[in-house]
Amino acid sequence: MYSRSGTTTSTKSCSEQIEKLKYEIKTADAIVIGAGAGLSASAGFTYTGERFEKFFGDFIEKYGLSDMYSGGFYPFETLEEHWAYWSRYIYINRYMDAPKPIYNELLRLVDGKDYFVLTTNVDHCFQKAGFDKSRLFYTQGDYGLWQCSKPCHQKTYHNETVVRKMLDKQENRKIPGKLVPYCPVCGAPMAMNLRTDMTFVEDEGWHNAARRYEDFLRRHTGLHILFLELGVGSNTPAIIKYPFWKMTYQNPKTVYACINLGEAVCPDAIAKQSICINTDLAGVITALKEAKNEA
Structure with a gap:
């Protein structure tokens, strides 16, 4: 299922995919945000x-x-x-x-929804933007x-x-x-x-967040879940990307959405349940937020 040769890149227009994603955000029973370095980069946290x-x-x-x-x-x-x-x-x-308010716009986008955030980012941007601390799991420190x-x-x-x-x-x-x-x-x-080697400390707070994430998934088993993957590359796919693919495959009510310029792909096995938007992440979030404000 995770073979590169068995993945699909959407050929549909970005506007069409954004409209689909807007509908899924509105109708989903729960949203699980999976965030990688691309999200913070779009917020202006560049390292070069x-x-x-x-x-x-x-x-x-x-x-x-x-x-x-x-x-x-x-x-x-x-x-x-x-x-x-x-x-x-x-x-x-x-x-x-962060130089740009992408995280704040993302929070307004999921405001009122039952959400949880799984992220490999270590810059604390979610919490600084106002996301509920009890709904955040920083896996990498x-x-x-x-x-x-x-x-x-x-x-x-x-x-x-x-x-x-x-x-x-x-x-x-x-x-x-x-x-x-x-x-x-x-x-x-x-x-x-x-988390750079085997000496990484998973303290009490880390384990409590892991349990809250597992409980969130358990409580929403079989429901309409939107797995919203933002800026996740291929460096650590086993943390966010592969689990999202697997859980989407296991639940026909689930939708997987990936926004990532150059890396918006999904396995063929879940193509019909997926929304892949291969364009600028910040622009999509802003468009979705503005559409919600107009609704």
């Missing part, structure tokens, strides 16, 4: 180009970094420089508002959380206060040594709570 150069010009000049993401893996010589880089990274991608790098225990720590101090006190690409974070239990350096 002008935005990267604006905030990391000194790091680019010294190390020749090509983008923000890969820079996060650079082997800086000291923790003082490592956290100077990461404090900027965290601040602009977690504590600054949160820029706003630290954990022990070993890890010696399964707990995470909020970092905003210290990150703002790091940002304020850094000089010459370094923070003061006294601001370097260490585990309060074993003394090892702290690390980001991001």
